[in-house]
Each structure stands twice: as C-alpha cells, then as structure tokens.
Amino acid sequence: MWGTPEGAGRLVRLLAGAYGVPERVVMDAWRRTRPTDVVPLLPERAARGTGSAAQKVWDALNGRQRTYLTCIFQQDQEAEEDQQQRRFLGGTGRKAVEWRRMDLALYAPPELVGYTRIQSRLRQAGVHDPGAGSSVAALERRRLVVTYRDRVYVQGLGEVRRTRVELTRRGRAVARRALGVVREKGPPPPLMSRWLWRILVRVALAGSEGVDGSLAGRGPHFLAVGRSPGGGSPSRGFIELRHPEGAEHGPYRWFVTESGLRHIRDHRDAYQELYPDVDAGQVVLSCREASGGPQRA
Incomplete structure (x- = not known):
C-alpha cells in the first residue's frame, strides 16, 4: 500500500514514531534516497479537544488573577512577535528560554526605574495598588506561570531585587481559550x-x-x-x-x-x-x- 502517496505518508509517520525523530527527517531522507517514488502525503492529525478544561481553569480565577494572566499573556505574545520579526529581517533571535522570561517588577521607586511593560499593561487595566505577590502566587499554584527572583544592577542604585515571570504552556492555553485567541497553525510537515x-x-x-x-x-x-x-x-x-x-x-x-x-x-x-x-x-x-x-x- 505504500506505493500510493497516502500509503507512503502513513509509513513515514510510523517510521518517525519508531525512530523517535520528526516526520520531516524521514520525509527528507525518503526523497534523497528514493527520488523516483511518489511524494508521501502525511495524513492529517485529529483535531484537539474543545479546551473545556482550560475554560474551567479560567472560570476558577478571580478578577484580579484574570487581569494578571491577561497582561502577562499579551506581553508574552508581543515578545514572540518581536522574535519572529527579527528572524524575518535576517537577524539572530534569542533563545525562547531567554525572551519568555519577562520582567514583572523591579523593587525600587518607579520614578527612578520606571514601570516594566507588564506593570504598564496592568496600570492601563486599572491595577495600580500592590498585590502582585498574592495574585502571581495564585497563578503559579495553578501551574499557569513560573516566577524567578534575582537581583539586577541599576545605574545609580546598585543591585535591585527583581521578579521575572514566564507563562507555562498550560497558562498560554488557558489565556488563549479565555480571550478567544486562535493559535496560528504552523505549516504541515514537511x-x-x-x-x-x-x-x-x-x-x-x-x-x-x-x-x-x-x-x-x-x-x-x-x-x-x-x-x-x-x-x-x-x-x-x-x-x-x-x-x-x-x-x-x-x-x-x-x-x-x-x-x-x-x-x-x-x-x-x-x-x-x-x-x-x-x-x-x-x-x-x-x-x-x-x-x-x-x-x-
């Protein structure tokens, strides 16, 4: 049956699973070594669930926690778009482990260090008073974000305490579901x-x-x-x-x-x-x- 495009595509998927490699690796090797064969046509993958579990997580959050998750998600998407633009223009992007960790707060007077991008989004959403600790901690307990605490040098102030935050895949999925953001699908292999x-x-x-x-x-x-x-x-x-x-x-x-x-x-x-x-x-x-x-x- 693998003499047809559909049959060959099914075989490519089975081989990729057996060898533990991406499907495109098998496809590329297939075309290099068997250039006269039909071009394999990979079967479409079954659609994922409706996201009802993600919606339940969102429904369990209070208003402040939803605002924090929304602002963190928006900043995460802006950072991702920036990296894509860098690549499109031929530049060298940073590793995701670096740019997905975003500054949440610098513990110094704002008139000296200003506000982080996330804090600016929160202020636009009407959140001005303290409370980042408890709200972010609630998101972290639900495995929606991960926080990192360290110190950073600021000119004229010396070392300043800093909190950084990173969305988890679960957190990103919950935010997308709640905000109606459709994830752009990547091209199908190969x-x-x-x-x-x-x-x-x-x-x-x-x-x-x-x-x-x-x-x-x-x-x-x-x-x-x-x-x-x-x-x-x-x-x-x-x-x-x-x-x-x-x-x-x-x-x-x-x-x-x-x-x-x-x-x-x-x-x-x-x-x-x-x-x-x-x-x-x-x-x-x-x-x-x-x-x-x-x-x-």
Missing part, C-alpha cells in the same frame, strides 16, 4: 515556515551566482548541510556553503543542493498557497543550472 521558505527561495533564485556566505540569522542552522538547529535532529540539508563551480579559492557562497531543489519541485504549489507573498514563480527554472555542483546528503 513544509517550512515562511522565514525558511523565503531563504531557500532566495538561494535558489541566485542560481550559479550563489548568495553571500555571510547569510544572516539562524537560517543556515535549519537549512544547511551538516548543521543541526538544536544539536538533535539534522537540518534539512537544502543549502550548502562552498566555492562557486570551478573556483578553488576565494569567498564561499551559499548554493541550493539537489535535496533543496527537489523539495522546491515537490511542494512549490503548496508553498504558493501558504505564502503567496513569497514570489517563487521562476525558482525551479532559475536553480536548474546550480544543481550540477558538488552535492552531499
């Missing part, structure tokens, strides 16, 4: 984010000229041959850093690999539907001439 697709298209369109070896951001960690975004699963292997064809010295440049070209051919229509703002209309024609360079799996 498709990539708009950010990575844009990089791949850029390199492919460069053809035999390649792209400057100083390609900014973390894109190469996810796309380049021999890389690994987190030290675990391998990267996609869709681009490689090498000398231009026929050159033995000089600057290295980024070129699309045969695997990258095949991925484009396999899924260009799906990407066009997902990201119509990324112009990939001529990408296959433009990168054919670049497919003759040295290739590595």
